[in-house]
Amino acid sequence: MLLPALVSFANANAFSETGYEIYAHQQKTITGTVTDDGGAPMPGVSVIVQGTTIGTVTDIDGNYSLEVPADASMLVYSFVGMRRQTVNIGNRTSISITLETETIGLEEVIAVGYASQKKANIVGSVTSVSGDKIDAIPAPDVSNAISGRMPGSVVIQESGEPGQNEATILVRGRTTLGDRGDNPAITAPLVVVDGVPGRSLGDIDPIDIESISVLKDASAAIYGSTAANGVILVTTKTGQSGKPQLSYQFYQGFMQPTILPKVTNAGDYATMLSEFQDYEQKPRTFSDRDIELFYSGRDPWEHPNSDWVGDLVANWTTTSKHNINFNGGSNGMVYYISFGYKNEEAIYKQESTNYKQYNIRAKLDLPITDWLKTSVDYAGYLNNKYYPTKGAGDIYGQSTRLVPTQWSFWPSGEPGPDIEYGDNPVVTSTLEGGYDDQKSYINQFTFSGTIAPPMVKGLTLNGSFSYDVDNWTRKRFRKPWTLYFPKWDTAVRDSEGFITSMELTPTLRGYSAPEMAEDFSKDTKMLANFNFNYARDFGLHSINVFGAYEQVDHK
Structure with a gap:
């Protein structure tokens, strides 16, 4: 019995040595140097094989040496404040690169009032968030999606009812001017x-948003008293020059209540009520036998146990969203x-509600x-809210308010009686009592033009005209x-004396x-804006002059 064991041990050693040699042949060494965009060597740069934990860092002279698997295809170079680079290895064993400075911080352009500025030049309180971050959040609408992404702002979703879930936004948090009361506006x-x-x-469809900026202090003053509680600037997407691009996005969500009250059952309710009545020396509503039957469920006709x-x-x-969009352009037209x-x-x-x-x-x-x-912009919305x-x-x-000793449904399936005013919520939540159908048809047109006179460098003249129409109808039956x-x-x-069936009186x-009631309203707003902007850089100095005239006609 010893011989086979010894043979097996010898074979294992031979396999181990062979495996080591194969593994060694599957490795290769990559060397190189990393420099910045000024040509200076960069120590401490992370060099990692993409998709693995195999990596190293450059030394004080910016040099590195890394053993990588033979089948490795990409190296990732990263350093704080520099733009990450991914490089194809191919058949090379020496790879030197130059990392570029990351400019998305201070060079980022942010919408401010009627113009835009680089982030480095903004001295007011302005926060911004990109459309990609908003689109990535499965929120009911944009007002909920910006929650937690605008420092200092408070976003409160007061209702989850379909069509009523637009959040209240307090740009200045608890210091926002005014008393909300029953009017969040x-x-x-x-x-x-x-x-x-x-x-x-x-x-607005979140997919159509390019960026959102929030103005809080003097940067919002250009909009006058209407901006006393801050301004939310929304910039929607424009086309990109190049071949037409088609995009389709679909979202299907399944939602559950976060918290629901834990209601008492009929037996516990009858017990507590009886104990209270005994303490108050009042006649009991339920006998001990009634309480026993509430607990047992033996007699649902006369001793129900309703969970209202x-x-x-x-x-x-469920909730779902669909979006299909396409863009493109050439020769300046997008x-x-x-x-x-x-x-x-x-x-x-x-x-019923939808x-x-x-x-x-x-x-x-x-x-x-x-x-x-020139630019032409159109947005149209059909909002349909359907309620009981x-x-x-x-x-x-x-x-x-209703107690578990009353019938939500009879054992035969019919809805039970009400306590007052016909209110049985398992029925009033349906369309048995009619419907409330609300529709809004919104059309928004904007025409704009920009002139940049070639004889005055840095000067732009802008004009725009917008025409918004909101038709709202409501039919209540x-x-x-x-x-x-x-x-x-x-x-x-x-x-045993328990009811097995019984006639019910509808x-x-x-x-x-x-009764039928119909309401209709029409809201029309026309806005004309003309402005000029002069912006020039002179070495390390810059100048910016802005002026505007705006007129609004609201009917």
Whole structure:
């Protein structure tokens, strides 16, 4: 028995040595030098094989030597304050590179008022976030997506109801001027979209946003008293010169309630009520036998155990977004076209509430000459909010008032009786009592032109005209709904005396008669703006002069 063991041991040693030789042949050494854009050697630069933990750092002279697997294809060079570079290895064993200074900090251009400035030149309180960061967040709308990304700003989402989830934004946090009370608009910042004040932040498709800037102090003063609580500047995307590019994005979300109240069952409720009544020396509503039957569930007809919140609220609901856009251009002309669709469902088990949005955005930049450029921008939205006749606050609030010893549904499936005013939330959350259909049709047009006179270097003359129309319609149809009341004298009982079936009396509750109401409103705003900007650099010095005239006609 020893011989096979010795043979096996000898073979293992031979395999180990052979494997080591194969491994050694699969390695190769890469050497090189890393310098900055001024030609100086860079010590401490990280050199890593892409997708692995194999790496090294350059020495004091910027040199490095790294053993890499034979199948390694890319090296990644990185250093704080320098632009990361990824280099193809190929068949080379010597790779020297030059790292460029990262300029996305102070050289970044940020929208400020009616113009833009480099970040290094801004002295006011301005924060910004790119559209890519906003698009990466699966939030209901843009106002929720900027939460936590604007230092000093407070974002409060007060409702999760479909179509009502636009957040309240306090640009200056708790020091924001005014008392919100029941009107958040008092403390709301001024929203400026592509230079047009007063447009809605919640309507914009996050995919169409290039950047968002928030102005807090004197940098917002150019907009006057309407900017007392700050300004949110939104810049939407434009086309990129080159071959046409098509992009499609789809998002499907599944949402659950974060926190729901833990409700008591019928047995516990009857026990607590009986203990209180005993303490107060009042007649008991439920006997010990009743409490026993509430716990056992043996007699659901006369001793129900209703979970009103559980019968109203589903475990999860869905939301979805679609966007398709394409852009391109040549010879200075660029275009960007985007189509979007959003659907949000409520979290009621008896589904009724729904919010849909269809949006389109088209932008065309067309140069006429070297010194004259024009732009046409259109945005359109169709927002459709569909609700039951009762508001979400009333429906959910009623579910927290009702007791588990009352019937949400009868054992045979019909909705149970109400306590007052016909309010049974498992019915009022449906369309049994009618519907509230709200639609808004929003059209926004902007025409602009820029003149850069060749005889005056640094001077630009800008003009724009915007025309916004918002048509809002609301159709409310209300009708009585049916609840079912017991006919105890028709009850069929088993040998133990428990009800097995019973006739129920359908009764109209809620509104006394069907009624229809329609509302309509139209809001029109025209804005004309003319401004000039003179900006020149003289060595280490720069000068910037800006002036503007703006007129708004609001109907």
